[in-house]
Amino acid sequence: MGNLIVKSNALIEASYSLDAVEQRVILLAILEARALNIEIGLGTRIKVYASNYANTYGISKDMAYKAMKKAVLGLHQAEFRWSEMTPKGVKHTHSRFTDTITYCEGEGCIELIFGSQVIPQIIDLKKLFTSYEIEQTRNLNRYGLRLYELLIRWRAKGKAKMSLNDLRNTLGVLDDEYQAMGDFKKRVLDIAVSEINANTDITTSYEQHKQGRKIIGFTFTIKQKSTAQQTKQTANINLDNLTDQEHDIIAQKNAYADSIGATAEHRQNLIKQALKQHQDAIQAEQEAKQRKKAERQAQKEHEKQQLELARKQYEQILASDTLINAYIANNINPQKMRASLQKMRYEQGDFRGVFELEKNKFEDLSYFKSLNLKFLDKINS
Numbered sequence: 001m002g003n004l005i006v007k008s009n010a011l012i013e014a015s016y017s018l019d020a021v022e023q024r025v026i027l028l029a030i031l032e033a034r035a036l037n038i039e040i041g042l043g044t045r046i047k048v049y050a051s052n053y054a055n056t057y058g059i060s061k062d063m064a065y066k067a068m069k070k071a072v073l074g075l076h077q078a079e080f081r082w083s084e085m086t087p088k089g090v091k092h093t094h095s096r097f098t099d100t101i102t103y104c105e106g107e108g109c110i111e112l113i114f115g116s117q118v119i120p121q122i123i124d125l126k127k128l129f130t131s132y133e134i135e136q137t138r139n140l141n142r143y144g145l146r147l148y149e150l151l152i153r154w155r156a157k158g159k160a161k162m163s164l165n166d167l168r169n170t171l172g173v174l175d176d177e178y179q180a181m182g183d184f185k186k187r188v189l190d191i192a193v194s195e196i197n198a199n200t201d202i203t204t205s206y207e208q209h210k211q212g213r214k215i216i217g218f219t220f221t222i223k224q225k226s227t228a229q230q231t232k233q234t235a236n237i238n239l240d241n242l243t244d245q246e247h248d249i250i251a252q253k254n255a256y257a258d259s260i261g262a263t264a265e266h267r268q269n270l271i272k273q274a275l276k277q278h279q280d281a282i283q284a285e286q287e288a289k290q291r292k293k294a295e296r297q298a299q300k301e302h303e304k305q306q307l308e309l310a311r312k313q314y315e316q317i318l319a320s321d322t323l324i325n326a327y328i329a330n331n332i333n334p335q336k337m338r339a340s341l342q343k344m345r346y347e348q349g350d351f352r353g354v355f356e357l358e359k360n361k362f363e364d365l366s367y368f369k370s371l372n373l374k375f376l377d378k379i380n381s
Contacts, residue, residue: 020142021071022078026097027137028052029112042099042116049109057138061108068110072103075112093117136200143188144195146171151196151204151222163217181215189218195250198257198267201225249274306365313373314362317355323376324355330372331358 028048054064078097085091095117102111137145150170154160162170171188178184189206197203202222209217253274257267317323328351337343345353361367 019071019074020140020145021067022074023142023145024053024057024137025068025071025075025110028056029114042119043113045111045113047104047107047109047111049107051108065108069103072101072110076101080118139199140195141191143171143173143192144199147189147192147204148196148200148202151202151220154220155202155222155224158222160220160222161217164215167218246275246278249278303365306368307363310362310365310368313376314359316376318352321352323379324351326375327355327358327373330375 025048029046032046032048032052048068050061050064050068053059053068054061057064059067075098076096079094080097096115097118099113099115101113103109104111137148140148151160167189168184171192173184173188178187193204193206202224204220204222206218206220208215209219250271253267253271257270317327328346332346332354334343334346337346342354342357345351345357361371
């Protein structure tokens, strides 16, 4: 019983947007609250330890510390919306999961106080409730976990029907996310279904309901796996370490493995090979970026050296009337001079003044490269 998650159906069907780590912290807090076997009320503090998180989800303590620390802000800000039938009709409530939440650095734990509206949804078992073993969620990502909770609510009936809007809200998909049906199915629904089929005690599939050509809802078929199916191994991969793109890859390979009836070993090889190819491509891209960065830095350093050379050559020429005359002879055509301060100085014989007006060409490499300064070679050799 210690690992049994119990939630009211109102909370199961509530709309909220939490990532996988945040959902897992809530689940562990529910377990802890039940294990305490005390009256949970306003102000009751519950601690979720990183060591427990690590053991439950098969990751290192260090990774658990980092994941839980990051989850604190998201859980503090997270809002959920749920509906409840009353004698006067349906009541819609907006609330927060926690009143306060603290990451205790020295203890390696999160300490939280459940929000006043969450408490009865978790511990009041006089109402309808859904229960499941936390181990079933170990390898589920954000949407897979939420869909699993929703489906086991209707496991006894074997069917769950819901509108598209209700499904999106329950899964925590925001209004501006995955608006195209193809994106929603590819990035959310199909991945969640594949994760559930590969990693939990149930299998599911869905049918689409259309109004004309528009999809307006889904019916999910839910089946309990046999003991043999439940023990079928998939790739032993820690989902906490993976990016969203890598989760997509795993879901796609699991779906392919299901379609061909792959063995557990074949499934593992498919996933590991796909992840390796993806990670190799990421590494190659990162190495290419590092090379380009090094090339830019080298180019920047070269330009810096060229500008320093230009500065020194300008000062060298400025210090010698002979070099000024040589510069003008090699770089300035008096016949092409337009009416300007420089032309006026040239006509007055103020060649130093003429050269001083050339300083900008020694400060811009595009100009500097076009100058004929070979006369300096004889002097500097």
